[in-house]
Amino acid sequence: MLVDxxxxxxxxxxxxxxxxxxxxxxPIDGDTARTLLFGALKFRARDVFFDAERRVEAQDASxxxxxxxxxxxxxxxxxxxPADGLSLARHxxxxxxxxxxxxxxxxxxxxMVPLQDPESAAAELTAIRDQGLRGVEIASNIxxxxxxxxxxxxxxxxxxxxGLAVFVHAMPTATDRLPPAAMGTYVVGLEGxxxxxxxxxxxxxxxxxxxxxxxxxxxxxxxxxxPRAQYFWGGSWNEEPxxxxxxxxxxxxxxxxxxxxxxxxxxxxxxxxxxxxxxxLLGADRLLVGSDFPAMPREDPAAxxxxxxxxxxxxxxxxxxENAFAWLGIDPPG
Numbered sequence: 001m002l003v004d005x006x007x008x009x010x011x012x013x014x015x016x017x018x019x020x021x022x023x024x025x026x027p028i029d030g031d032t033a034r035t036l037l038f039g040a041l042k043f044r045a046r047d048v049f050f051d052a053e054r055r056v057e058a059q060d061a062s063x064x065x066x067x068x069x070x071x072x073x074x075x076x077x078x079x080x081x082p083a084d085g086l087s088l089a090r091h092x093x094x095x096x097x098x099x100x101x102x103x104x105x106x107x108x109x110x111x112m113v114p115l116q117d118p119e120s121a122a123a124e125l126t127a128i129r130d131q132g133l134r135g136v137e138i139a140s141n142i143x144x145x146x147x148x149x150x151x152x153x154x155x156x157x158x159x160x161x162x163g164l165a166v167f168v169h170a171m172p173t174a175t176d177r178l179p180p181a182a183m184g185t186y187v188v189g190l191e192g193x194x195x196x197x198x199x200x201x202x203x204x205x206x207x208x209x210x211x212x213x214x215x216x217x218x219x220x221x222x223x224x225x226x227p228r229a230q231y232f233w234g235g236s237w238n239e240e241p242x243x244x245x246x247x248x249x250x251x252x253x254x255x256x257x258x259x260x261x262x263x264x265x266x267x268x269x270x271x272x273x274x275x276x277x278x279x280x281l282l283g284a285d286r287l288l289v290g291s292d293f294p295a296m297p298r299e300d301p302a303a304x305x306x307x308x309x310x311x312x313x314x315x316x317x318x319x320x321x322e323n324a325f326a327w328l329g330i331d332p333p334g
Contacts, residue, residue: 001321001332002303004059006167006216006266006290007067009109010036010049010075011095018091019084023075041074048294050095052102058294059106063301068324069096070110070137072295073169078116078143085114089124097131105333109133110167115142118151122158134328135165135212140195141173148198156204160211165328168195169216192220196263200229205259212327214264214288218274222260223281229256257281264327266290267319272305284315288324 012034013025023038025045032047048054049072059067071092080088093111100109111128113121115138128136136159141147147168159166170191172183196219199205215222230236233255235246261282267275268290278287289306291298299305303320311319325332 148202
């Protein structure tokens with residue numbers, strides 16, 4: 001069983017009477033693709049983004065059994081007025097639910113919410129659950145605000161109460177520390193690290209211990225920061241017993257590593273050495289297969305690197321399938 005837990009969808013179109021701030025999907029002459037226009041964004045969207053039969057064909061071609069589909073991240077526009085953000089989210093969620101109903105054993109969907117209005121976002125989670133969607137995708141920052149800020153705590157608490165999974169997708173923000181060309185590479189890694197860190201240092205992870213949350217691209221640089229955080233917390237090297245005499249900022253709460261090991265991480269890190277580190281530090285039960293398909297091409301075949309690492313069979317089985325179902329809170333098939 002191979003589950004791609006990080007794959008994206010785009011609606012085929014939008015209502016003719018949609019607000020001007022909505023995206024548009026324009027046909028391309030002589031092509032099954034469509035052009036997504038959303039503000040300054042212009043993107044050629046292949047039909048596999050919105051055609052269920054093409055998705056299943058693509059799965060079969062790459063050896064994928066199940067995809068977890070989340071909205072293409074540019075749709076997460078937290079700068080929209082809340083009412084418009086809610087209307088957009090509902091349209092995308094309805095499309096996602098409809099797409100997944102065509103092949104419910106192969107396509108599992110996540111919705112989106114207008115998290116610029118945390119109260120509205122939390123209230124919308126019930127509708128997402130009732131549509132048959134398995135969770136919700138959010139960006140790694142909310143218009144520049146940390147997801148670990150206390151004002152978003154009720155949203156995460158409600159997701160945990162409803163048993164919905166959360167997928168945090170790294171989204172670049174404007175920075176003058178790196179050139180624009182780094183937005184999709186280094187800044188994504190920084191964003192993932194900031195998002196995961198904020199959930200711990202902001203207290204959300206400790207207050208929502210049952211929250212099932214996953215981070216794209218292994219939360220960027222976060223796993224490499226954890227041993228230092230562990231030392232500051234408990235004064236230990238290499239996870240030796242706690243030595244509070246050496247601790248810089250002792251805390252009687254859960255350790256940084258304990259909290260990090262409650263999260264899930266997709267293993268889209270592009271190198272077997274990085275995956276090995278994630279397995280060693282976080283555990284094989286915390287990793288998911290992810291591809292960013294079809295925004296990015298999958299390995300050929302999917303999970304080729306993972307399968308070539310000679311991981312123990314039980315570890316490989318967890319990473320390639322079982323962990324995704326545990327994150328989503330559903331039983332694996334058969």
